Amino acid sequence: MPKDNGIGAATPRREDVRFLTGKGRYTDDINIRGQLYAHFVRSEVAHGRIRAIDTAAAAACPGVVQVFTAADFAAVGGLPCGWQVTDRHGKPMQEPKHPVLADGKVRHVGDPIAMIVAETAEQARDAAEALSVDIEELPAVLDMKAALAEGATKVHDDLTSNLCYDWGFVEDNREAVNAAFAAAAHHVTLDLVNNRLVANPMEPRVAVGDYESHSDMTTLYTTSQNPHVIRLLMGAFVLGIPEHRLRVVAPDVGGGFGSKIYHYAEEAAVTFAARTLKRPVKWTASRSEAFISDAQGRDHVTKMELALDGDLNFTAIRTETYANMGAYLSTFAPSIPTWLHGTLMAGNYRTPLIYVNVKAVFTNTVPVDAYRGAGRPEATFQLERIIDKAARQLGVDPVELRRKNFIRPDQFPYQTPVAVVYDTGNYQATMDKLLAISDHAGFAARAAASKARGKLRGFGIAHYIEACGIAPSNLVGQLGARAGLYESATVRVNATGSISVFTGSHSHGQGHETTFAQVVAEMIGIDAGQVEIVHGDTSNTPMGMGTYGSRSLAVGGSALVKATGKIITKAKKIAAHLLEAAEGDIELKDGKFTVAGTDKSVDWVGVTLAAYVPHNYPLENLEPGLEETAFYDPSNFTYPAGAYGCEVEVDPETGKVEIVAFSAADDFGNIVNPMIVSGQVHGGLAQGIGQALLENCAYDENGQLLSGSFMDYAMPRADDLPFYKVDHSCITPCTHNPLGVKGCGEAGAIGSPPAVVNAVIDALHRAGHSHITHIDMPLTPARVWAAINA
């Protein structure tokens, strides 16, 4: 197989041509003849009781077709939650209702109260000003600890409190962990906040509902990472439309980062309106609307503790986290601070005893759900910050403390005390690689040069592990998931040998159209240009769970390998017939079937043509055609890991932190397209650095969003960031999927925040500010300056 387009080749992306010429087809580019426009009237207060809604004046505005409120959705289900967490006492979490439009109460700024549908978008917006909503404002519940106090105002009146669940993991270890702390030689404690973030994919959400009464067919075009999941949730749980009458299309999607996984109210509302009005209905979010309606990320307040023995071995970890759910449970929200967080608390280390407690809390804020990394950045941040603090407190080198406690290469598969089993890894190797590519040895000289310029230079390290490729369905089912987490692929070989692949996975920047074609081309030995990848439309792709959790190649790619394997098996049978040889003697190489040990051969097209023009064909025991579908359900998570190094310069006068270098040494297992893998790491790093230094989703004491636009929510820009050094040459292939791949989409966002913060703390300590043990993210100039001058 020529390496220019198979596995391992840095093939340029085929999808780029349409994006570079303005020919991408995003949801907002779709306009259907006769379409109406929806505008959502949203709550301006964080918490309030709806006394009355008077729609008459709005309904009478020019162009308005109908004004919808909760009353119109009385016969419709609420937005479902896809994961039920069981608390430490064995009870299910408290699960509030989540109406499509606010019913009786509004619970966060941005909670949709009414949908105005009009002939034009501006008419719908104009009419919003005529809508009269009488709201009795209630005290806003914002601080998580206060929300759990006796007598606190309740976000949901029908729940017993604002506590969603109090989760303990592993609950049986609780007392053993306490005992280990009592016996510890050293006990390190760190209070920290994992700041709330807004995903902010550059494309705001859009939904277009369409209904054809003659065929009773409903179509939703939406900006989704997983159209099949939306079809299932909206069809079965909200609107009651059977799958065969509901098509969900996610065309080109402009980034997701988690925020486009979930089923949102607007999707159900425009679909409902289209069916009611028998006309297409379109909604396009403004960025300001995205800030108050897209699920947000992170928002944990944590007390982290690490116990060490006299030889500096980690003996126990105890962590208590308050996790903000926001006002309602977004689709997968309950799973993030629990199963995607607690299970990663071992990190790369041999800590025998771990206890994780998480209290999930309802507040009058926008719902929180997975954002790039989802739970794993929070776990990594705690671990990698406290290890740095421990090293400083105990006077040992932070690299050496990590090395001393790493799981050794000969210990895999490694059973952690937090349920998961790491199949493979080599953390010493990634650490070695990082120190080499970051020129760690030359740091002292660089620090001296910075000092001469009045700047404080620091070096920070973090090592991370993540669990990707989610996940075995039977396992997640036991953990409370209300979905399977397999992936699917249909490989349709056409008569003249070209191939159409239909994947249940979804690409919104990840480059599946290129990499998936590379995999199929490699397996069959044909040019990747002969392979077309189709995704994003439930009407032509097999049921799949979509793209998130760095799962596309590990799970979707495995389904693709499985389906292609079935194709090859059948094609060999056809070749055996054509070559009058035994099936077992047929070899496929470079797109040609040969009888082993002979020069008898038939090429790929000869076989595919025979499959569809079966004149000379074993019809008695083989069906014609060449099309196979496979579903792949992984047997374990995959465990990418890596070492990240950040070098900063701090301006002591202003507190401004500059990232002067950032290096990443990752083990992603095998690599299909190294160019795309590097790009994924770059993007993750920018988001992680953004979290560490810039991004802060903050509410005031009334629940108003203080950072509700790009004027106040600081997105990383080109001049905030350096060129990164990334390396993925440390490879321990995943042992349980056919490609040996692990996933690379989230790593950058997981490993980088603690590396940045560790670097800043290092710089400050080197300058003698030894009173500073921690600064909460984002490390804005004002916060760093305040810490220096505290």
Added chain:
Amino acid sequence: MAKVTMTVNGKAVSAEAEGRTLLSSYLREGLGLTGTHVGCDTGQCGACVVHVDGKAVKSCNVFAHDVAGASVTTIEGMANPDGSLSVLQQAFQDHHGLQCGFCTPGMVMTSAALLAENPHPSEAEVRHYLEGNLCRCTGYHNIVKAVLAASGQDVGAIAAE
């Protein structure tokens, strides 16, 4: 409503526009040129950048009526006359300067304006010039690399891939 006439990608065009119609809406809805994207409502993200009389402008922050008669270039007008990718567009593909593609039209238009003003920019100049264009996917690494490459500079020393 009144007709607004201008030249877009070298062709005289005309479409109805209200007073409040933004240039971005005029292009997307009036002319069907959906390559120009709208990613924010505060003039920060730059996905909507087009050239008006040769200058980079945020089309979501300009009224169509205000640029009546102007010559506008959008992403749809950036390829070579034979339809092949321009040097700049090709550099974005070669160096993986895009992922989801949503910010890409604005990135290409702003970068083209930079190279017209400054044919051999430094890395710092590229980063500074792109400060009004947000990308959430690439971390900017490969965008900056692509622009430097398009200017004819050797980018071999910048981490490969």
Added chain:
Amino acid sequence: MHNFDFVKPSTIADAVKALSAEGAQALSGGQTLTPTMKQRLAAPSVLVSLTGIAELRGVCMGDGGLSIGAATTHAQVAQEAAAHYPALAALAGQIGDPAVRNRGTIGGSLANNDPSACYPAAALGSGATIVTNRRRIAADDYFQGMFATALEEGEIITEVVFPIPERAAYAKFVQPASRFALTAAFVAKYPAGVRVAITGASNNGVFRWGEAEAALSAAFTAAAVEGLTAPSAEDMIADLHGTPDYRAHLCKVMTKRAVAAAA
């Protein structure tokens, strides 16, 4: 946004006439006004574009200093003022981003008087004269607090005249999201003394820092600023990006840096 009638006169006289209509508002580069209208925080019934008036555009040296037409874009000032008033050109080149600078104008910025905008610092720091269709207003009289100016109904800025200092510089600490000034200082040394204008810091908008002016008039060195107490934090802006104390501190740091850059 609300709909409105769009008019684009080609003379100042026609613009003034158009602005006399009920609910009329002037539109210059629109880089602030347009987003404000999208939020429906401004809803003019007539929008009068000033971008088609040739006499409002251009940069030229005159007796009173450098004269800049009100509808001159930031990009044009950055380029054309460079030979005459480099500090002013450099300031213009730091506003927003390239696309914003291609539309935004000096007149629009001064009429809006955002407390974090750059141009008010240059105008106040230079003791510029704001010329309108009716009168000439000294910068010291023009800025009247956050988003407040001496402009009256129907009055439009036509040009701004900057006396050229011996030395000057602008030091801007950028608010990372908006790219406006978190706090910035414009320092200009004239034969009659030094002027220091601070933007981004105060709830009252751009202001002159008297103590720094006195100290710098005596000795135009960064060390002269070092010895000063930072301005009172009492009226400074508190937001996500900085406390009043932090902004007060930055007033001093940015002034010092501006002096160092000018010296």
